Amino acid sequence: MRNWLKKMSLMTIIMAVFLAVIPITASAASMVKVTIDGKAVSFDVSPQVINGRTMVPYKAIAEKLGGKVKFDQSSKKATITKDTNKIELAAGKKTVSVNGKSVTLDAAPVNAKGDLLVPLRFVGESLGVWVNWNAKQNTAALLTKKTITHSLGTTTLNSVPKRAVILFNGSVDISVLLGVKPVGAVESYVQQPFYEYIRPSLIGTKTLGDETQPNIEAIVALKPDVIIATKVRHEKIYSQLSKIAPTVVTEDLADWKDNLQVAASVFNKEDKAEQFLTDWKAQVADFKKKLSAKDRGAEVSIIRINPNGSARAYNSGFAYQIFEELGFSVPKQQAALKQELVTVTSKEQVSLLDGDYIFDFTTDWDGDGAIFKLQKEWIDSPLWANLKAVKNKKYYKVNAVTWNLSGGALAAEKMLNDLYFYFDLND
Known part of the structure; x- marks a missing residue:
């Protein structure tokens, strides 16, 4: 009788662990969906929620976005190239290489049937696409293009910008908050070149003159892929700016919340903006x-x-x-x-x-x-x-x-x- 009770206790523990862990992971995995430009896509390896993080098959997504993938089965290391981007990562290692620079992920990639599951946000940051997570629908929406409606019209971006020019001080501050280092920005009104409280984050950023009269020639020389401007300062030169690069114009110089959300939408940083506004x-x-x-x-x-x-x-x-x-x-x-x-x-x-x-x-x-x-x-x-x-x-x-x-x-x-x-x- 005693042995039978011991066996039952052991079985109870095993079943409790099984029910507490396995079904939750499987259920979450089956519910997670991915869309690319509004169209649902499927994968051999399903996206999963692991320790509260949405993890998606990186190799498969990269290929669907036009990238080329090499996977070393023995080392579990993947090398992905897309456009000018080169990403190297391996299972179990949080540190990955993006264009030769080390990046630390929120969670280490997980090997799954020849693919690597990575945090959803990393897909956007490394492959130049916009990523939005809809918690209610358990859906990750990826966009390869994005049209931004702003105060002077609409602007379409073909990838998440990497070479940003910022033409008003409020947005320079916001770029630092979002972790976006502009290639060029207008200088501060005092404490030039940039205000002391954000200056350490802007080392190497070129100055472009006063926000009321930015240096157009200097902007052209930087070859930006997006320009962030504001209506009261730059409406008269909007047509010039638009010929240089896609230009997004905010409505109110002083409305820092709206300006934050505009920048977050452009740079695929909605999660950071949302957290800041919640705080x-x-x-x-x-x-x-x-x-x-x-x-x-x-x-x-x-x-x-x-x-x-x-x-x-x-x-x-x-x-x-x-x-x-x-x-x-x-x-x-x-x-x-x-x-x-x-x-x-x-x-x-x-x-x-x-x-x-x-x-x-x-x-x-x-x-x-x-x-x-x-x-x-x-x-x-x-x-x-x-x-x-x-x-x-x-x-x-x-x-x-x-x-x-x-x-x-x-x-x-x-x-x-x-x-x-x-x-x-x-x-």
């Missing part, structure tokens, strides 16, 4: 939750002193959009003017700059400090001392780069982190 949404919610009741809906004045000695309040733009998302309001005296930019030329009108909080991103355009002398003239004015924010010690000088000049996703993150400090919300 952003969570941080915004955390900020609102921690914000004291007295500060909810507070009137925030965003200002700078101009090189001509006037002052300006912003009721539009990058920082304004972030404050609006956080639930802050525009000072009533500014809102009454119904102007996106409120210019104040006389210190007798300084009350127009007031609010519960004043954030000042005056910029040292020339690097000589002269602008700060003009700023001091405003601050030293007796009328300035009467401002509510000044009396309550709620006037702050902030980082002009990340609060105004950059306008990208990483800058937005830095600005929000600053606001935790200014509103005393850090734990």
